[in-house]
Amino acid sequence: MERFFGGNPGLVMIRLALAAASTLLGVRERPALPRRSQDPASVGPDIQSLLPSIASTIRHMPARFAWLLVARFVFLLGIYGVQTFAQYYIRDVLRAPDPPQLTGDLLAAITLALIAFALLGGWLGDRFGHVRMHYVAGGVSAVGYALLLGARTPGTLLGVGIVVGVGIGLFLTANWALGTRLVPAAEAGRYLGISNLAGAGAGAVGAYIGGPIADYFTVNVSQIPGLGYVLLFAIYGMLFLLSIFALAGVKSPSIHPGSGVY
Numbered sequence: 001m002e003r004f005f006g007g008n009p010g011l012v013m014i015r016l017a018l019a020a021a022s023t024l025l026g027v028r029e030r031p032a033l034p035r036r037s038q039d040p041a042s043v044g045p046d047i048q049s050l051l052p053s054i055a056s057t058i059r060h061m062p063a064r065f066a067w068l069l070v071a072r073f074v075f076l077l078g079i080y081g082v083q084t085f086a087q088y089y090i091r092d093v094l095r096a097p098d099p100p101q102l103t104g105d106l107l108a109a110i111t112l113a114l115i116a117f118a119l120l121g122g123w124l125g126d127r128f129g130h131v132r133m134h135y136v137a138g139g140v141s142a143v144g145y146a147l148l149l150g151a152r153t154p155g156t157l158l159g160v161g162i163v164v165g166v167g168i169g170l171f172l173t174a175n176w177a178l179g180t181r182l183v184p185a186a187e188a189g190r191y192l193g194i195s196n197l198a199g200a201g202a203g204a205v206g207a208y209i210g211g212p213i214a215d216y217f218t219v220n221v222s223q224i225p226g227l228g229y230v231l232l233f234a235i236y237g238m239l240f241l242l243s244i245f246a247l248a249g250v251k252s253p254s255i256h257p258g259s260g261v262y
Helices: 009-026 040-060 063-094 099-128 130-150 154-182 185-220 227-249
Strands: none
Touching (some): 063 130, 099 130, 099 154, 130 154, 185 227
């Protein structure tokens, strides 16, 4: 990643500071609610009421949106996998001479492809339907992880990163577009907040499950170097395909594909 950001920590700090300053100085928002009391005692009841509110929202959410959350959660498990375990895979399986550098290059390739196809995915989704683009995203990402298991050179690995980035970019656009169309308009913020919780949960679950699997097989099956990471990426690839099946509950027979809605 150092090469991608210029290789200078000071430069990275300056860019982040400029971005933050432009947001703080250039964005003006009117508060949607009156300013609350700063009395610490007034904070407790609001925090305590948060979890029941979330639970109530989950119980009453539309079935199609619930299935979309399942698809989102499962897909994001696979995404966080490459972010968390790529360097270990490159070190123990590919045995690259400089694993951190190659991992940074891989993540940069994924990021660039992700940005390009997240933008293109909006147009493709409007033209062919966002459910279809979700299918394509799951298939492309699964193929990318399958190719990752066969990559043995830095050039091949970066090519695989582009494929994975394409799938992730298409997924992010399609999933959010579907989410904004499936939530009740009067409660859009609440439901999309729940959608973010699904993303955060995927990151936590992926790390807790992935680490023990990788450690157990890598340590106990020494005949195959890095077997745990190979199995882990194979599992993550299958999760991309599983997210496609979860979309069966999202499809609506009343709206035909290509209408710009689904």
